[in-house]
Amino acid sequence: MKSNKQISLSFDRGTLLLTNVVRKELPDIVASSVWRWDSRVGAWRCDAIHYAAIRKALVERFGAHFSDNVMEPACISWPKVDLPRLRPEQTKALAAWKQADSRGQIIMPTGTGKTEVALAAMARTKTATLVVAPVRDLMYQWHRRILQAFDYDAGIVGDSLANIKPITVTTYDSAYIHMAKMGAGFGLLVFDEEHHLPGKCRREAAILSTAAMRLGLTATPQRSDGLHKDLDWLIGPVVYDMPFKQAEGSMLANFDVVRIPVALNDNEQATYDQCSRVIRHFITSRRKEQSGYSWQDLCKESGKEPQARNAQKAYYLKQSIENRAAEKLRVLEDVFRLHKGQQILVFAGSNIMAIDVSRHFLVPTILSHTRKRERLAVLDGFAKSKFEVLVANRVLDEGIDVPEAKVAVIIGGQGSTRQAKQRLGRVLRKSGNARATLYEVVCENTKEVQRSRKRRKSDAYERTIHRGV
Amino acid sequence: MLTSEQSIVEFKAGRAIPDRLTRSIHRHYTEYAEKMLYVYRNGIGQQRRRLHRQIQSLFADEPDCPVRRIQAFCKLLDDKSTFQSDPEGKAAKLRLQVFAEAGRFHPLVKQTDRLFEHDEKRIKAQLADKLSLTWDQIEQSLYSDVIAFQRLKQFEGLLNASALLSRYNVAQLQACLYRAESMTVIANDDLKTILRYAKLARLLHEIVRLGPAKYRIVFSGPASVLRETRRYGVNLAKFLPALLACKGWKMTASVKTPWKQPAKLILSEKDGFTSHLPSPDEFDSALEESFAKKFGPKRKGWRLIREGEILHEHQKTFVPDFTFRHEDGVQVLLEIVGFWTPEYLAHRRETLQQFRHHNILIAVPEKSLREGATVGKNVLAYKTALRLTPLMEALERIRAENATTAGSNL
Numbered sequence: 025m026k027s028n029k030q031i032s033l034s035f036d037r038g039t040l041l042l043t044n045v046v047r048k049e050l051p052d053i054v055a056s057s058v059w060r061w062d063s064r065v066g067a068w069r070c071d072a073i074h075y076a077a078i079r080k081a082l083v084e085r086f087g088a089h090f091s092d093n094v095m096e097p098a099c100i101s102w103p104k105v106d107l108p109r110l111r112p113e114q115t116k117a118l119a120a121w122k123q124a125d126s127r128g129q130i131i132m133p134t135g136t137g138k139t140e141v142a143l144a145a146m147a148r149t150k151t152a153t154l155v156v157a158p159v160r161d162l163m164y165q166w167h168r169r170i171l172q173a174f175d176y177d178a179g180i181v182g183d184s185l186a187n188i189k190p191i192t193v194t195t196y197d198s199a200y201i202h203m204a205k206m207g208a209g210f211g212l213l214v215f216d217e218e219h220h221l222p223g224k225c226r227r228e229a230a231i232l233s234t235a236a237m238r239l240g241l242t243a244t245p246q247r248s249d250g251l252h253k254d255l256d257w258l259i260g261p262v263v264y265d266m267p268f269k270q271a272e273g274s275m276l277a278n279f280d281v282v283r284i285p286v287a288l289n290d291n292e293q294a295t296y297d298q299c300s301r302v303i304r305h306f307i308t309s310r311r312k313e314q315s316g317y318s319w320q321d322l323c324k325e326s327g328k329e330p331q332a333r334n335a336q337k338a339y340y341l342k343q344s345i346e347n348r349a350a351e352k353l354r355v356l357e358d359v360f361r362l363h364k365g366q367q368i369l370v371f372a373g374s375n376i377m378a379i380d381v382s383r384h385f386l387v388p389t390i391l392s393h394t395r396k397r398e399r400l401a402v403l404d405g406f407a408k409s410k411f412e413v414l415v416a417n418r419v420l421d422e423g424i425d426v427p428e429a430k431v432a433v434i435i436g437g438q439g440s441t442r443q444a445k446q447r448l449g450r451v452l453r454k455s456g457n458a459r460a461t462l463y464e465v466v467c468e469n470t471k472e473v474q475r476s477r478k479r480r481k482s483d484a485y486e487r488t489i490h491r492g493v
Numbered sequence: 494m495l496t497s498e499q500s501i502v503e504f505k506a507g508r509a510i511p512d513r514l515t516r517s518i519h520r521h522y523t524e525y526a527e528k529m530l531y532v533y534r535n536g537i538g539q540q541r542r543r544l545h546r547q548i549q550s551l552f553a554d555e556p557d558c559p560v561r562r563i564q565a566f567c568k569l570l571d572d573k574s575t576f577q578s579d580p581e582g583k584a585a586k587l588r589l590q591v592f593a594e595a596g597r598f599h600p601l602v603k604q605t606d607r608l609f610e611h612d613e614k615r616i617k618a619q620l621a622d623k624l625s626l627t628w629d630q631i632e633q634s635l636y637s638d639v640i641a642f643q644r645l646k647q648f649e650g651l652l653n654a655s656a657l658l659s660r661y662n663v664a665q666l667q668a669c670l671y672r673a674e675s676m677t678v679i680a681n682d683d684l685k686t687i688l689r690y691a692k693l694a695r696l697l698h699e700i701v702r703l704g705p706a707k708y709r710i711v712f713s714g715p716a717s718v719l720r721e722t723r724r725y726g727v728n729l730a731k732f733l734p735a736l737l738a739c740k741g742w743k744m745t746a747s748v749k750t751p752w753k754q755p756a757k758l759i760l761s762e763k764d765g766f767t768s769h770l771p772s773p774d775e776f777d778s779a780l781e782e783s784f785a786k787k788f789g790p791k792r793k794g795w796r797l798i799r800e801g802e803i804l805h806e807h808q809k810t811f812v813p814d815f816t817f818r819h820e821d822g823v824q825v826l827l828e829i830v831g832f833w834t835p836e837y838l839a840h841r842r843e844t845l846q847q848f849r850h851h852n853i854l855i856a857v858p859e860k861s862l863r864e865g866a867t868v869g870k871n872v873l874a875y876k877t878a879l880r881l882t883p884l885m886e887a888l889e890r891i892r893a894e895n896a897t898t899a900g901s902n903l
Contacts, residue, residue, distance in 0.1 A: 037715045060718045065807050066698045069718055182647065204715075204724075232716070327501070327559025336560070359602035360608055379636050384613070386595030386620075388588065393640065398585040411592060412599050 028382055031086050033079070034093040035323070040075060042068040044083075051081030072207050073258075075234035092235060097152035097211035098190040105147050107140065114141050117264040121145065121239060124336030127239035127260030129218060136266065138241040142214045143173045151211030152190040156199045156229060158217045162395050168195040179449040181206070184354035189274075194457045196220045212237040213259075219244060221258060222251035230258040269279040280461050296345050296385035306335040342488035346467050347373040347436045353384055356463050359433055360385070360413065363461075367406065367429040370415045373436020378417045381435075387413035433463040494572075494730060499565040502666035504750045509758040511669040512562060513662050526654035531610060533570050533648045537890065541576060542641040562661075565668075569660055573650060576643040584638040594620050612879050620640045659767040663737065666766065667730035669758055672748040674721050675713035682741030684803055685812040689737030694724045700805045708803060722747070737768035750801050781814050781829060784879050792881075794820045795888060802826070811848050823892045825852040829879060845871070854892050856884075 029044040042050075042059070045068060050059050058070040058078075070078070082090045089462040110118065117130045120448050125150065132138050135210065146153050155170075157163045160183045170178045170191060179189030182198035188206050213233055215221050218240035221230060226488050230238070240259040245252045256262075288296055310317040362367065372378035375391055382389045387400045405411045414429075501512035501571055514522050532547045545567045552558045559746070564675055579585075595691055598611040605612050621628040636642055651657045663897065670676070687710070698713040703709050712732070714725035720819040729746065736742060739762070746758040760766070788797050795817045813826035831839075845853055856873045873879070 037720065062715075062718045063717075064697050069715065071716070180639055199803070228722070313697075327562070328557060330554075330556050333558075333560065354603075357600060357602055360555045361602070364547070364600065364609075375639070375641075379639070382592075383632065383635060384616070385599075385601055387599070388592045391639070393638075395582065395585065397582065398589065401589055405589075411596050468883055 029490045030095055031082070033082060033090070033092045035072065035095060035208040035234065036065075036069075038072055038207045038228070039069050040072055040078065040094065040234075041187055042070075044143070046340045049085070051085060052080055053074065071078050071231050072234045073231045078238035095208040097209060097235070100150050100152065100190055102147060102150065102174050102176075104176070105173065107143055110140060110144055111137065113266060114144070117141050118144055118296065120263040122148075124260060124263045126212070126237035128237070128238075128263035129242070129245065129255055129259055129261065130244055131245055131262060131265040132265065134243045138216070138243075139169055139407060141239060142239060143169065143214070145214070146191075146212065147174070149212050149237055151237070152209055153192075153207070153212040153214060154199070154210040154233075154235070155191075155193045155214040155216060156196055156221075157193065158196055158220045160195060160391065160392065161394075161399065162216060163193045163195050164355055164399065168400075171259065193389065196226045196229060197225075200226050203229050204233040207233040210235045212239065215240045215259060218242045218255060218259060219252060221245055222247060224253045226257055227254065243298060281464065282461060283464045283466060284355055285466055286349060286355055287347065287468050289351060292345050292349055296342055299342045299345075302338040303335045303342075304320075344374075347377050348380060350455075351466055351467075352435045352465050356381065356433065358461055359411065359431070364412075366412070366431050367409065368413045369429045369432040370413060371434045371436070372415060372417050375417050377436055381415045387411060387415055389415045391417055430460045430461070432460075433465060435465045495565050495568055495664045495668040497668060497671055499561050499568055500671065500885055501559055501561050501565075501665060502669045504756050505756070506882055508567045509672075509748045509756045509757055511665040511758070512559075513665065514658050519557075519658075522658060523654045525555070526657045528647070529566055529570060530651065530654065530657060531611075533574060533645070537648065540641070540647050541571070542644050544570075544645060550903075565661060565664065566657075569657065569664060570648075573648065575647040575649070577646050578643065579638040579639070581795065582632055582638070584636065587631070587634055591620060591622070591635065594623065628765050660769065663766055664733060666735050666758075666760070667746065669747055670730040670733060670737075671724045672713075672723055673727040673729050673746040673758065674723060674749065675688065675711055675717055675725075676732075676744060676746040678710045678712065678736065678742055678744050679703070680708055680739070680742040681712065683739035684708065685814075686739055686841075687736060687742070688810050690805075690810060691732050694732035694735075696725065696732060697808060700803060700810070702803075706798075706802070721749075723785075733787070734768045734770050735764050738770040738772050738903070740772075764792050774828060777889055785815070787881060795885075804851060806847055809847050811844055811851075811853070812852070817888055819888075819892055821851070821892075823895050825854055825888055825891050827856060827884075829856045830858075852895065854884075854887055 031042070031044050034041050034043075041062075047061075050057070050068060052058065058074050059068045060070070062069040062377075076171060078454045079094075083094075084138065113132070114137055116334075117132065121128050121130060121141075126145075130138065130141060132141075142155070155163075157166055163180065163182055167178050167180060170193070171178055174191075174437075176191055179187040179192035181188060181192055181194040182203050183195075186202065188209065192206075195203070198408075210233060213230065213235045215230070215238070219242050221227055221240070238259045239284075240255055245255065245262070287293070306320070308318060310321070312323070322332050323333060324335045327333075356370065370378075370381060370387075372381060374423075379390050380390060381387065388405065390399055390402055394402070402411065406414045503510045503512075518535055528551050530547055532544060532551070536544050536547070548567050548570070549563055550561055595616065598616045599614040601608060601611050601616055602609045603613055617628050621631055624631065637644070651660065678687060688698065691710075693714050695714070697714055697717075699711045701709045712729065713724075714728065716722050716724060736744060741762060743761040744759070746760075748756050748758055750756050785797060790797065796819075798816040799817060802813065802816055804813075811828070813825070814829045815827045817825045817827065839857065845855075852871075854871050854873055856879050859874045860874050870890075873883060875883075
């Protein structure tokens with residue numbers, strides 16, 4: 025029994041509203057119902073992600089009785105396309121994605137040209153596209169690449185800008201906030217470093233969009249919480265997977281990992297030991313009463329108990345001493361002497377440490393709040409060897425195109441495998457036959473040594489040379 | 494508003510209890526608040542990092558003070574401050590200049606030798622000379638645009654210590670609401686303000702009448718019917734100060750603990766939180782007050798009921814200022830409008846169309862009627878105050894119309 029009323033589908037802040045349909049006529053596209061009756065507005069509601077399938081089902085079932093009021097993404101024409109020829113594995117990846125109805129994930133190691141694959145996809149699909157990147161720097165980088173490839177000045181949503189255009193770049197955090205507003209405007213979503221997407225909140229960037237075509241890109245899809253499985257429905261299945269081992273040696277250079285242990289100076293060591301004692305003493309005394317007393321317990325208690333707060337402070341002080349150990353600056357000086365004439369990347373553990381290095385050696389930094397113009401000037405200067413050294417905090421961790429560098433120094437940071445891989449990707453870009461070197465500067469007798477060991481578990485770190493200075 | 498990292502909430506027996514400074518336990522915080530305001534008032538020209546350190550050190554010997562509470566105070570004080578922001582990017586320019594000059598001498602070394610002769614100190618002094626500055630000046634400006642190093646330009650301030658403490662308490666409630674999935678308000682007063690502000694905060698509502706002049710309103714957002722989402726927590730937090738400024742309400746918000754258990758944040762007018770917003774619509778309520786007095790409880794068979802009933806269908810609502818009920822059962826709803834714009838008129842017309850089965854009167858000030866505006870038969874124009882004679886005429890006219898329609902229906 026069909027009603028005579030017009031059946032209409034519309035977009036409402038990241039969801040779809042369907043009116044004038046009774047329950048048994050609802051088109052379902054997955055095993056369990058995606059629809060909920062929303063008595064607040066008197067219509068059926070579902071997530072925007074189902075749009076393409078629902079639209080098809082509604083047109084088939086209701087024909088002319090169905091009117092689709094969801095905005096159609098703008099078509100794009102590219103008068104001028106300047107893209108490099110794709111390499112065979114890039115062509116294969118793109119073909120596999122197209123084969124899968126333009127919904128899926130491409131897994132390729134850092135430095136093997138994921139961005140080019142995405143740009144080629146944009147050149148072909150010719151539809152309004154949103155590119156989502158993990159951090160501002162990467163967002164600006166996409167902006168730059170789109171400008172180069174299509175001569176198109178893409179909109180930017182993020183970094184306190186909200187300029188939505190048919191081609192727009194954004195970050196995961198901004199996409200979460202703004203997708204309810206702009207979710208119906210795009211035909212293609214590109215998720216760069218897609219392993220950022222499945223988080224409890226961030227995934228809404230995929231759920232609240234009507235885009236029929238979705239492309240996920242990463243070198244490292246795995247997440248320790250297992251949520252990467254959800255990428256299969258948030259984006260689409262893995263359509264192309266190129267393992268890390270295969271990449272190394274073919275497109276990426278060989279490399280050495282050199283670990284340089286440094287000692288804290290007497291002052292630092294004294295404070296460090298004092299801090300360790302404060303923490304140990306406090307925890308031991310607590311464990312006498314409560315055997316499983318943990319760091320979480322300590323944090324909870326710190327509001328009420330000055331001693332717990334002291335222990336907490338001591339912990340952060342220890343971290344800061346490790347990060348900013350004066351000896352690290354001396355080691356850096358040695359590395360700079362040793363590699364005079366070569367481009368060197370330095371990764372610091374914190375903003376403050378990055379600024380310390382910059383102030384000491386008068387070398388440029390790229391930090392999370394570095395603005396577009398300075399960032400361009402610094403990257404350009406580094407590419408042209410005007411600057412031999414570039415210092416970054418963890419911002420350069422992922423995917424940022426850094427001009428060739430054969431030497432990298434890690435003087436602080438977290439111990440996760442993914443970060444290690446991403447960081448290696450930076451130094452390993454192939455240029456000539458010279459081997460790349462990655463230095464890890466770690467404080468001896470501190471937690472940093474453990475972190476370094478953990479880092480080396482990754483298969484990227486097979487050859488490690490220990491070197492004392 | 495605070496960030497989630499500054500939020501302090503205790504979860505106990507299914508309840509969420511945001512951090513609150515009370516007069517009984519935290520009497521001594523008034524003094525801290527005064528000292529904090531002093532730091533900012535006298536901190537013009539100082540780096541943000543320095544100011545925060547000073548605030549931290551105020552609490553060094555305070556046994557009852559979590560780190561997050563200190564950070565929250567810093568945030569609230571920063572929110573009332575203007576910092577030197579370097580919009581022209583002078584620091585960035587200086588950096589590029591200095592680093593480009595220094596690039597020629599790379600690497601700067603502590604100990605020179607035959608290969609590396611660029612002594613750090615000497616080169617720095619040389620560079621400073623070239624820029625006609627001292628090295629200290631350069632070092633100070635080099636990263637002055639980094640948020641932590643920005644200098645305080647102006648402190649707008651807060652009225653007094655207790656204003657800062659109230660602000661803190663409300664801010665913690667708001668931060669707790671970031672975790673909220675929905676909010677249920679039971680209200681019997683100020684309904685109009687509650688619904689208006691909820692709409693401004695882009696919330697959707699669901700209204701259930703519980704009894705005479707008593708309603709349950711559930712606030713959430715579009716996707717809330719589909720899945721549990723904290724997407725609208727920020728909207729709920731933005732709405733809260735308006736609710737706190739109202740009278741006669743109780744509120745329960747469903748929040749999730751960090752370990753994903755459900756918990757409730759329960760509040761009411763009686764908890765005595767102070768909103769920074771003024772109490773709802775003083776103009777309107779003064780007008781209503783004087784009118785209610787003039788009308789008296791009963792007149793010519795009509796009784797006056799204040800904010801008796803809400804008309805609601807989906808997201809359209811009509812909250813009358815007064816309801817008049819005649820002995821014979823006829824009911825007329827009156828809304829007094831203080832101003833009138835074309836948009837408001839259009840919006841009102843739509844609402845009235847939706848509720849056309851009700852008797853609605855709208856009182857509008859004469860001076861806000863635009864030239865050529867057609868005054869419908871359910872619009873009552875008034876000069877400075879709504880007069881009784883035209884009102885009684887209108888009420889009787891509607892009663893007579895109702896009788897004819899009822900007759901013709903038979």
